[in-house]
Amino acid sequence: MRLSATRFVRDSFTALLALLALLLLAVLPAAARAADCSPxxxxxxxxxxxxxxxxxxxxxxxxxxxxxxxxxxxxxxxxxxxxxxxxxxxxxxxxxxxxxxxxxxxxxxxxxxxxxxxxxxxxxxxxxxxxxxxxxxxxxxxxxxxxxxxxxxxxxxxxxxxxxxxxxxxxxxxxxxxxxxxxxxxxxxxxxxxxxxxxxxxxxxxxxxxxxxxxxxxxxxxxxxxxxxxxxxxxxxxxxxxxxxxxxxxxxxxxxxxxxxxxxxxxxxxxxxxxxxxxxxxxxxxxxxxxSDRRAADFQSRPVQLFNAAASRCLSSAGAGHAPTLAACDGSAAQQWRWEPLTVYPGNTRNAALVSVLTSQCIAERDGYLVSETCDQWDMAQRWTPWDFGLVYTPQRHCLGENAGELVMRGCTSLTTRFRWAATQRMQANDPRLATAMYGDLAGSGEQAAVYVQRQPHGPGFNVYAVALAKASRPALWYASAVPFDPRALSPSCANDKLCFDSARFLLGDFDGDGKADLMVVTARQAGTAFWLLRSTGARFEAPRLWLQTSSAFKPELTQQYVAADFTGTGRAGVLIAQKRADSGLDLWVASSAGSSGSAPALWAQARNLRQNANFVPLKMAGSRASLVAVENVDGRLALTPIANDGARLTLGERKPLPPRFSPDFVKVTAGATQGKDSHALILLTPHLDGSNGDAMIDIATMNPHDATSTPIQAATLSGMSWSDVFPAFVRENGHAALVLYRRVDATLGDFYFTGGSAALSRYAVTEDFALGAAQELGELPGLFSETVRIDRLAR
Incomplete structure (x- = not known):
C-alpha cells in the first residue's frame, strides 16, 4: 500500500526527531539525564x-x-x-x-x-x-x-x-x-x-x-x-x-x-x-x-551502664547518701544510669547530671568525694561533663577511673585505659571472638614460638612476626603481605587474590607433615573459599600457594570458625570448617591434608543442636587424632559440649552448663596438656570480681572436658593485670609446660586513641598440679597491641 505524501513527511520528521534525541542523549553527560529513582x-x-x-x-x-x-x-x-x-x-x-x-x-x-x-x-x-x-x-x-x-x-x-x-x-x-x-x-x-x-x-x-x-x-x-x-x-x-x-x-x-x-x-x-x-x-x-510518623520529643533519655574495661566492673549505686562503687556487672537497677541534660547554653561543658535509675538521685562531687543526693539542676556540684572518646569528667573536672579494682578520681593528664568508660559492658574488650597470637613449632626443633599478624599502617595488608618462647628475643618478620592503597582507584584494594588483614582469617599448623608449623590464610575467592598455605622453612614463611579452593557451597561469611588440627592421625593438620546451617546449628566439615594440597571438605557431623556462637577448642593428643570441645553461650550461661573424633566423623557428647560465675562475656578459654602430653584440660581465665583483693585481677580455673562430672577447679590467680588485656595459651616444649599470655602493656592515652600500649609476652612455668611459677617477661613486641587483635569467629 502506498503512503500519502503528507504522512510520509510526518513520519520522516518524527523519525528524525527521535534520531536527534538519541544523538543528544549520547553526547550529554550522564548527570544531565534524569536519574531513575524507582527502586x-x-x-x-x-x-x-x-x-x-x-x-x-x-x-x-x-x-x-x-x-x-x-x-x-x-x-x-x-x-x-x-x-x-x-x-x-x-x-x-x-x-x-x-x-x-x-x-x-x-x-x-x-x-x-x-x-x-x-x-x-x-x-x-x-x-x-x-x-x-x-x-x-x-x-x-x-x-x-x-x-x-x-x-x-x-x-x-x-x-x-x-x-x-x-x-x-x-x-x-x-x-x-x-x-x-x-x-x-x-x-x-x-x-x-x-x-x-x-x-x-x-x-x-x-x-x-x-x-x-x-x-x-x-x-x-x-x-x-x-x-x-x-x-x-x-x-x-x-x-x-x-x-x-x-x-x-x-x-x-x-x-x-x-x-x-x-x-x-x-x-x-x-x-x-x-x-x-x-x-x-x-x-x-x-x-x-x-x-517518621511516630511523634517523639527532641531528646529521649535512655538508661546506660558505665562499664570500666580495665576492672571488668560496672559503676554501681550504693544508695542515697553514699558514694557509688565499682561492682561485678549484674544488670540490676543499681547499675543503670541516665545522663540527664541540664539547662545550659548550647556548647557549654558541665552539661549533664548523672542520675541513678535505682534512686532517682544525682551524683555530686563535694570536697573531692562523690555522694548520692537529691537532684538540683542549678547545683554546680552535680554538673558533669560526659566526654567523647570514653573519658568522664566530674563536676570539679577530675577524671573518673579505676585503680586496683576501686573507683578513683584524679587529674586528667597522663591517663591510661583504666580511665576509659563504655555505655555498655558488651564492648570490644570482652568480645569473645577476638584472637591474637598463634603458637607452634616453626623449626621442627621441639621449641615453641608465638606467631602474630600485624596490620600494615599504610594499606590493608599485614606483616607476620614470629618470636621464640624459650627466652626474651626480638621478633623476626617472617612474611609481609604488602597491599598498596591508591585513593583514586576504582577497583577494590584487595581484589585479585591480594591477602588483606580485615578480610582474612589465620591458622597455624603442620599442614604438610614435615614437623614444622605452617601458616594458613583463609579468604573469600571465586564465590567460595580459598585456603592459602605459607610453608615454614624454619626461618620464614614462603609465598602463599593455593592449598584448597572450595565450591560456592563454602563461604567465609557462612563459616563461624576454622580450626587447624590433626583430625585424621596422619601427622598432618587439616581444617575444620564450622559452617552455619540454614535451619539451626552448624555443620562440621573437615578438609584433610594431602601435604601440599587439601582435600575437598567432607561432612563429619551435623550439629543442629549446637549454638551458632560456638567456639571450638581443639584438644591435640600427641600421636593421635584431635578431638574438640564446643564452648557456647546458651541463654546467658557458658556451656561445654565434648566432641569425639573417630577419624571419619565427629560425635557430639552431652552439653554441660558451667556454674553461673562463668559468664560467657567474661571467660577466655584455652586448652593444653596440663598433666603430661596425653592429658588435656580446659583452662578458663575470668576477671577477679569478688572484691576480697583489689590487686588480684585474673582467676584461672582448670577442668577435664571429657569427664561429665568434672567442674572447674580454681588453680591460680594473677595479680596486677587486667583480664581484658590478656589472651592465654598453653604450650608444652621439650617436656616443660607453660602458660603464655599475649597481653597489652598499659600506656598513656592520646586524645584520639582508643587503646594505648604495646603488645608483650609473659610466660609462666606450670607444674602438673598447675602451680604457676614466677612470670618470665619475654619482652615488648614492635607495634601496637590493637593492631594485632583480629576477629576469629563470626558470632559471639
Whole structure:
C-alpha cells in the first residue's frame, strides 16, 4: 500500500526527531539525564562531611548497589572555626569517597540551587547521577565545648550565616529554625528511607553537631505527613563496641574512608588500623530504627551502664547518701544510669547530671568525694561533663577511673585505659571472638614460638612476626603481605587474590607433615573459599600457594570458625570448617591434608543442636587424632559440649552448663596438656570480681572436658593485670609446660586513641598440679597491641 505524501513527511520528521534525541542523549553527560529513582530514594542527613562515611555506611553503599538514588545532606561546612578553603577541601574529599563508593570517575556537576527559597550547594556524580550531595555549609561547633551554632539556632532561635555558596566567596545564606526546617522538609519529601545520627544522647558523649543534626532531622521528618522508615546512628561510642560488620564490607569501607582522608588530612594511616578512633568506627555500624510518623520529643533519655574495661566492673549505686562503687556487672537497677541534660547554653561543658535509675538521685562531687543526693539542676556540684572518646569528667573536672579494682578520681593528664568508660559492658574488650597470637613449632626443633599478624599502617595488608618462647628475643618478620592503597582507584584494594588483614582469617599448623608449623590464610575467592598455605622453612614463611579452593557451597561469611588440627592421625593438620546451617546449628566439615594440597571438605557431623556462637577448642593428643570441645553461650550461661573424633566423623557428647560465675562475656578459654602430653584440660581465665583483693585481677580455673562430672577447679590467680588485656595459651616444649599470655602493656592515652600500649609476652612455668611459677617477661613486641587483635569467629 502506498503512503500519502503528507504522512510520509510526518513520519520522516518524527523519525528524525527521535534520531536527534538519541544523538543528544549520547553526547550529554550522564548527570544531565534524569536519574531513575524507582527502586527507592535514600536521604541521609548528617552534620559533618565524614559522618556519613564513618557512622552510616555501608548502609548507603548497600542502597546504591541496589539501584537506589542516594542524597546525602551535610549541614556543617568544614569544622569549628575553619576557613572557606577547608570547607572546599572536605567537599573535594567527600566527592572522591562517593565516586569510589559508586565505582566511577571522580567527575561531578556542581551548582548552587534554590530549595524552599534558600541556596544550597549541589554536587551530582556525572557517571552515576543517582548520587547527589547537598551542602548547607553552616558553621560548626566544637567537639569539646564552646560556641555551638547549630544548637543556638535550634534552641535559642538564633540566625546563622553560612559559608559562601559560590567559589568566589559570594552568596552567603541566612538560616533560622523555620527556614532550615522548611528547606530540609523539601529535601526529605521524596525519601523512601531516611538515615541520620543519634538524637538521644547528650554532648559530649557524641559531638553536639551530631546530636542537633539528628534532632532537627527527626523533627522535620515528623512534619512530612507520611510514614517513612528512619534510622538513627550512634557515633563516637561505637569505637569501643564489638565490630559488627562483615569482613568484605569492612574492607570496602576502609577503601572509601581512606580515599576521603587522603584529601582531608592528607594521609590515611589511621584508617587502616584500630589504634585511633577513625579506624575503629569503620568496622562498626550501630543504629536503631523508627518511623517518621511516630511523634517523639527532641531528646529521649535512655538508661546506660558505665562499664570500666580495665576492672571488668560496672559503676554501681550504693544508695542515697553514699558514694557509688565499682561492682561485678549484674544488670540490676543499681547499675543503670541516665545522663540527664541540664539547662545550659548550647556548647557549654558541665552539661549533664548523672542520675541513678535505682534512686532517682544525682551524683555530686563535694570536697573531692562523690555522694548520692537529691537532684538540683542549678547545683554546680552535680554538673558533669560526659566526654567523647570514653573519658568522664566530674563536676570539679577530675577524671573518673579505676585503680586496683576501686573507683578513683584524679587529674586528667597522663591517663591510661583504666580511665576509659563504655555505655555498655558488651564492648570490644570482652568480645569473645577476638584472637591474637598463634603458637607452634616453626623449626621442627621441639621449641615453641608465638606467631602474630600485624596490620600494615599504610594499606590493608599485614606483616607476620614470629618470636621464640624459650627466652626474651626480638621478633623476626617472617612474611609481609604488602597491599598498596591508591585513593583514586576504582577497583577494590584487595581484589585479585591480594591477602588483606580485615578480610582474612589465620591458622597455624603442620599442614604438610614435615614437623614444622605452617601458616594458613583463609579468604573469600571465586564465590567460595580459598585456603592459602605459607610453608615454614624454619626461618620464614614462603609465598602463599593455593592449598584448597572450595565450591560456592563454602563461604567465609557462612563459616563461624576454622580450626587447624590433626583430625585424621596422619601427622598432618587439616581444617575444620564450622559452617552455619540454614535451619539451626552448624555443620562440621573437615578438609584433610594431602601435604601440599587439601582435600575437598567432607561432612563429619551435623550439629543442629549446637549454638551458632560456638567456639571450638581443639584438644591435640600427641600421636593421635584431635578431638574438640564446643564452648557456647546458651541463654546467658557458658556451656561445654565434648566432641569425639573417630577419624571419619565427629560425635557430639552431652552439653554441660558451667556454674553461673562463668559468664560467657567474661571467660577466655584455652586448652593444653596440663598433666603430661596425653592429658588435656580446659583452662578458663575470668576477671577477679569478688572484691576480697583489689590487686588480684585474673582467676584461672582448670577442668577435664571429657569427664561429665568434672567442674572447674580454681588453680591460680594473677595479680596486677587486667583480664581484658590478656589472651592465654598453653604450650608444652621439650617436656616443660607453660602458660603464655599475649597481653597489652598499659600506656598513656592520646586524645584520639582508643587503646594505648604495646603488645608483650609473659610466660609462666606450670607444674602438673598447675602451680604457676614466677612470670618470665619475654619482652615488648614492635607495634601496637590493637593492631594485632583480629576477629576469629563470626558470632559471639
Amino acid at each position: 527507592g530514594t535514600l536521604i541521609t542527613v548528617v552534620a559533618h562531611l565524614d559522618d556519613d562515611l564513618l557512622f552510616v555506611d555501608p548502609a548507603i553503599s548497600e542502597r546504591l548497589d541496589a539501584g537506589w538514588c542516594i542524597t546525602t545532606v551535610h549541614l556543617i561546612g568544614g569544622a569549628n572555626g575553619a576557613d572557606f578553603a577547608y570547607v572546599q577541601t572536605r567537599e573535594r574529599a567527600s566527592r572522591l569517597a562517593y565516586a569510589r563508593m559508586a565505582g566511577v570517575r571522580d567527575d561531578w556537576l556542581e551548582s548552587t540551587i534554590a530549595i524552599a527559597g534558600k541556596l544550597v550547594h549541589q554536587m551530582v556524580l556525572k557517571d552515576k547521577p543517582q548520587v547527589r550531595l547537598l551542602e548547607f555549609r553552616l558553621p560548626g561547633g566544637g567537639v569539646r565545648g564552646g560556641r555551638e551554632p547549630l544548637g543556638l539556632l535550634w534552641e535559642q532561635h538564633a540566625t546563622l550565616s553560612t559559608y559562601p555558596m559560590n567559589a568566589d566567596g559570594s552568596a552567603r545564606v541566612k538560616y533560622d529554625r523555620d527556614s532550615l526546617s522548611a528547606t530540609l522538609q523539601a529535601i526529605l519529601a521524596p525519601a523512601s528511607e531516611i538515615f541520620t545520627l543519634n538524637p538521644d544522647t547528650v554532648p559530649f558523649i557524641e559531638h553536639p553537631d551530631h546530636i542537633y543534626a539528628a534532632r532537627i532531622t527527626r523533627h522535620v521528618a515528623q512534619t512530612l505527613g507520611k510514614s517513612v522508615p528512619i534510622e538513627y546512628h550512634v557515633t563516637y561510642p561505637t569505637g569501643g563496641w564489638p565490630g559488627n560488620l562483615p569482613a568484605a564490607e569492612v574492607q570496602r569501607k576502609r577503601d572509601i574512608v581512606a580515599s576521603y582522608f587522603s584529601i582531608d588530612g592528607g594521609e590515611s594511616s589511621h584508617v587502616f588500623g584500630e589504634f585511633q578512633w577513625d579506624g575503629n568506627w569503620i568496622a562498626r555500624r550501630y543504629a536503631f530504627a523508627d518511623r
